[in-house]
Amino acid sequence: MHDICKLDTLFAELGTRYGIANLRLPPHGAVGLRLKDGTELHLEYEKARGTLYAYCNVLPIPGDDASRLKLFAHMLELNFLDSGIDNGALSMQKDMAVCHVRFRIADVPFDAFDRALQKLLTRRLDIAKQLRAGMTSDTPKAARASRSTFTLMTALRQES
Known part of the structure; x- marks a missing residue:
């Protein structure tokens, strides 16, 4: 099945399961959903890799260096x-720490997709x-993790 058709099917099933009528991925490839509990779930399709990313905010990145270094560590x-999230990772987007998971569209059945989303949100x-x-x-x-992160960030700053 072609990726776009598979995406349409995944989104239709997701919409049916959660009562979101006509849920579809827009042409630009990204959609954000605000869930009943206020959580924002973002879904973004990267066509070149045939990959769908799902991510949600975890917490804001602090402004002070010491707290930020501890958070990064x-x-x-x-x-x-x-x-604890299958195929998941923590990363940053703008001023937020986010948790994301990725799916190869060609390989993911809806039930596995839905379970992974639930695990991400939980x-x-x-x-x-x-x-x-x-x-x-x-x-x-x-303290050791903070020092290591500080060393890494210092090295990255010197390269740029």
Whole structure:
């Protein structure tokens, strides 16, 4: 099945399951949904890779360097140690830490897609708690992670 047809089918089934009439991916390839609990779920299709990304905000990125470094360190740690979201990762978009998952459209049946979305939406709350706790902790592990992140950011700044 062609990716666009598969996307139309996934979105139609998603709309039916959650009571969203005529849910479709617009021509520009991205749609945002505000769920009943206020959560914003974003779906974005990357045609060149045949990949659909689903992401939601986890928490705002703090303005002060020390908190931001701790947040980045814990985001990296969760990415390496498994955030608990299949094919998922933590990243940044503008001023927000986001949790995202990706799907190869050609390979994903609706039930697997729906389960992954549910896991993303459920785990993001736990991840936000973990990240907040990590930003306020001063354990040796947190200090070491912050130093490593600071070193990485310094190196990246020097390259640009």
